[in-house]
Amino acid sequence: MSETSVRLRAAILQTKPLKGQYARNLQSAGTALKQLSKDPPDLVVMPEAALTGYFLEGAVYDLALPAERFARDLAQLWRGACAGAVVDLAAGFYENDAGTYYNSAMYLHVAPDGEQIVHLHRKMFLPTYGVFDEERFLSRGRNLGVFETRFGRMALLVCEDACHAIVPTIAAVKGARVLIVPSASPGRGIENDGELGSIAQWRDRLRFAAIEHGVFVLYAGLTGFEGGKGMSGSSCMIDPRGTVLAEAPPFDACILRCDLDLREIDLARATLPLLGDLGSALPDLLLDEELPLPRGGRAADR
């Protein structure tokens, strides 16, 4: 990939999948992407479990795919919709890695003559409380990777990954300038004024991450009701000063578009250099002997 572009024409496809109907959902996504064919964006982000639905219980084993297969399906989807255009796609899916199952998100580069998986992130924080039951069915990822794209360094955080302040922090310290957050959040909390509490909470935490680290945040929320639990959509794009540039409604599938000026990142960081400050103080914080961390290095992954 050549020189980093300063302009990122981003789109979020907020999907509303039919439960478990992967082929039909692919088709619907293709129809939606065709709408972009006259002016294709540089990057399209889709939610967590974008093409299967989120609450699959044991059916996750029927629907999980090898990463290469999902990459091929996404690439074909794009070529069918916007033939000839180069694009990056980021989407969440259930991954079958030779019998080990993950809640994953992929960043894929698609050119007319081939595709390349740029990064595969396996969700690290699997919510298993209350309405959530992920770790009953899935294994957790062990790495927070950042990766180079033609728009600079990025990180993928799947849903709860982004709820722990330390995760966007580490991603930013490792150089990520754009955080992509595919998510599936069952909406709840009706006591707030004007919107569900969980939607307001998500927007707050994403804005705080953007402001603190001077990063763009692209949040893709799944939508549609699943067994009474309404996925709260509300996909949004947030600039490095915390401004919500574009936001989708909670209900129904839609496409959100916004052109991002990536030079905003350096300007925001010059005004509020918290990330630089953190870089110098981070060793003192993380090497604190009172922290409950294993000493002498991390345990082996497997």
Added chain:
Amino acid sequence: MLPIVEPARQIPGPPGIDPAVATEWLVAFLRDELVVRRQTRAVLGLSGGVDSAVTAFLCARALGPDNVYAIRMPYKTSQASSLADAALVVEALGIHCATIDISAAVDGYLQYEPNADARRRGNVMARTRMVVLFDQSAKLDALPIGTGNKTERLLGYFTWHADDTPPLNPIGDLLKCQVWELARYLGVPGRLIDKAPTADLEADQTDEADLGISYRDADAILNLILLGYSDAQLVERGFSPQQVALVRRRVDGTHWKRHLPTTAMLTGTAINEFYLRPVDF
């Protein structure tokens, strides 16, 4: 002297609700969940009370009045005003309405059980209403919609496998006080909101007399119990030990009513134990 700033101490009230947000959410719920079930029409029992009225208003918003069928199912001892109050809802919304008297069906069985007490008789009526509702569902090709609220679900103040049987329930996660607020927002006729709630299974019956506590107090206590507060913490916040004990006893004594029947597990493929598929799969 410096001023001391501290929040006023008062007994917690029931949780609030943003009725516009809740309405938007519940309308989307009804639309989406009917699509999954390949249905376009709803049928519900309309009692003349606020719960079924709110449910009818939500269904009419979500599906259009022409797709909503209300069934009034009086028993011979039901108050005449209940029928009239249900009619107010039908008129306000322009939904379909039928009246099916369950007296003959209920009495057809109860003639063999002349000594059945009020509770048993009430349960027979509630279950008969579901026989009617599900048959009307088949006749009208319309999905039965439940009308039970969260307060009665938590207190076990309903007939198991009767009021709780319809496959969709839009208000089952709303406490009674929240249902009242939602009713005001939706424009439910004031009579239905202001009158004393009643199961209308016996003459002069009211919910609050049956339960021994007001809905306002019950909802406030239930809310804190669900959030994990202990009885002692509730008493510290100003509720009487008797009220707290009453609500706690009803909740703890009725967990079984909020579950499907218990099935003996014998294999490694037991349904809903090992073989796990979501309802909309």
